[in-house]
Amino acid sequence: RRNSPLLLCQFFYLKSQKNIKEFLFFLKKRRSEIRNCRIRDRERERERERERKREREREKRGMEGANNVKIVALLIICLSVGALLVKAEDPYLFFEWNVTYGTIAPLGVPQQGILINxxxxxPRINCTSNNNIVVNVYNKLDEPLLLTWNGIQQRKNSWQDGTPGTMCPIMPGTNFTYHFQVKDQIGSFFYFPTTSLHRxxxxxxxxxVHSRNLIPIPFDKPADEYNVFLGDWYNKGHKALKKMLDGGRTIGRPDGIHINGKSNKLGDKAEPLFSMEAGKTYRYRICNVGMRTSVNIGIQGHAMKLVEMEGSHTVQNMYDSLDIHVGQCLSVLVTADQEPKDYYMVVSSRFLxxxxxxxxxxxxxxxxGVGSASSDHLPTPPPNNTQGIAWSMNQFRSFRWNLTASAARPNPQGSYHYGQINITRTIKIVNSRSxxxxxxxxxxxGISHMDSDTPLKLVEYFGVAEKTFKYDVMGDEPPTPSSNNNKVVTIAPNVKNATFRNFVEIIFENEExxxxxxxxxxxxxxxxxxxPGKWNPEKRKNYNLVDAVSRHSIQVYPNSWAAIMTTLDNAGIWNLRSDMWERNYLGQQLYFSxxxxxxxxxDEYNLPDNHPLCGIVKSMPMPPPYK
Known part of the structure; x- marks a missing residue:
């Protein structure tokens, strides 16, 4: 039909020529062509339908693929988040310690000492900022034991602080696993026992505690590091000293000074404590772990560059000798730039x-090597009289916070402007002997602290504090002078209420x-x-409100005062104590709640599952946990 006009023309042409056979053949041929065309048309239509079907299937698969991509993407995101969460869990360091008695002789006199492993x-805990520290302590002594981690802030976690006011002791023959994080801290610290007179x-x-790799330190990495523990020492053991204090007597003057548990005199052919290679620089982390005596340290022929103090980077001044008071730590860099031989590290008492x-x-x-140390040109000790106090005060004033250095966090230390914060509370504390x-x-x-049978933290957590102590028996000001020269003393648990996140000023005044x-x-x-002298509000104009060192301990010279400022942003119960352990044991301490x-x-973790219970809370039901 589509070709009918052409066929008609051809028909009339052939008819005129009277060639009917040829026309019939031609007509048959055209019919065949038309049939083939129709077949091809139908095939093309079927192909187009198949193509449309394939297109619909592709679209469907595309949608399914998109959904699969979404699912895969979500899976990848979940895995990534999981990986980040795993990565966010800071590394763990595990330790197992056996605390035992053993024979030691720091001053050459054999006596019973307390050893760890x-x-x-x-053992040294060598860690990095934000590491999790897990220490399983086995008490193999014949008396209760606690260890504290001096200077570690235990953020939200006073449960691990290791003081009698926060923890039940580890009883003989048992163990306890401490678990804490050195959160946002760097620096030189030490641990020690807080129970009895074990120290x-x-x-x-x-x-x-080292800085993380991504945070630069303000000095070149030293060739090596050494820990130096200094302190006075008594040839009587802790049990004999405790008996003296319990009997109402003082422990008296120490018998000597040790360096890492050893003591030597000039001329002794002793083994070296430390080794250095010429031309290299070394870091010495120095702590006074004694009972009551401030010390001075110097290194023959070598200057010491102060770089860190109790967790803060300092302005890097050079010193021939340094005063280190009880409980304090600092780091110095020493360069081996002298003739290769032996040199003396000299440690002497202060104010005795x-x-x-x-x-x-x-x-x-x-x-x-051996015998090459000379007694010539030893470090000159500072004076020990009134001039010595002035000398030591001036050295304290030379210690400055390094404002441009980063500590545990990337931001510089000086980005925290403590001097611009309003003081919300002032507490003035005067120590006394009675x-x-x-x-x-x-x-x-006027309050002499006495430890309770149940730790203060536990009775507060269980809601029964009133059965053990009263808050604020000590005022924010010392009692007014009385006829007995302010010597009236009350023996009781000394717990002060404090407001969370308040910025407080604490004044220590030493009239002794x-x-x-x-x-x-x-x-x-x-x-x-x-x-020197007595504190009054006018003294604030002399404060260093720009670059005072952020630290955890402070000395107060005789007939003098010292001022500190801090934000109480760490929930818990925290010990403010004399680090002179005779005074601490006989009451010169308090706790902030x-x-x-x-x-x-x-703001604060719950009571750990492994935390031992004792005293009046031992059989009590657990309080509702924090959420």
């Missing part, structure tokens, strides 16, 4: 009527003739001022 000093018999060791000292040997590798019922006691504002040292758990503070109003896990 058979060592004095104990007098050892049990101390290093806790060094009769000085005591000890030496250790620093040996150059490939140097002259007799109560014929026995020696030490007090703060002996130097004091204080330590605050749970926080670092700015040591803004030390001066810093509760979060929200009682939230955001």
């Amino acid at each position: 058979g060592q004095l000093p104990g 007098a018999s050892g049990g101390f060791g290093a806790l060094d 009527k009769q000085a005591i000292s000890s030496v250790g040997i620093l040996r150059y590798a490939n140097g002259k 007799q109560v019922n014929g026995k020696l006691r030490f007090a703060l504002n 003739k002996t130097i004091q040292t204080y330590h605050l758990d749970g926080y670092s503070f700015f040591a803004v001022g030390i001066e 810093v509760l979060s109003p929200s009682r939230s896990l955001r």
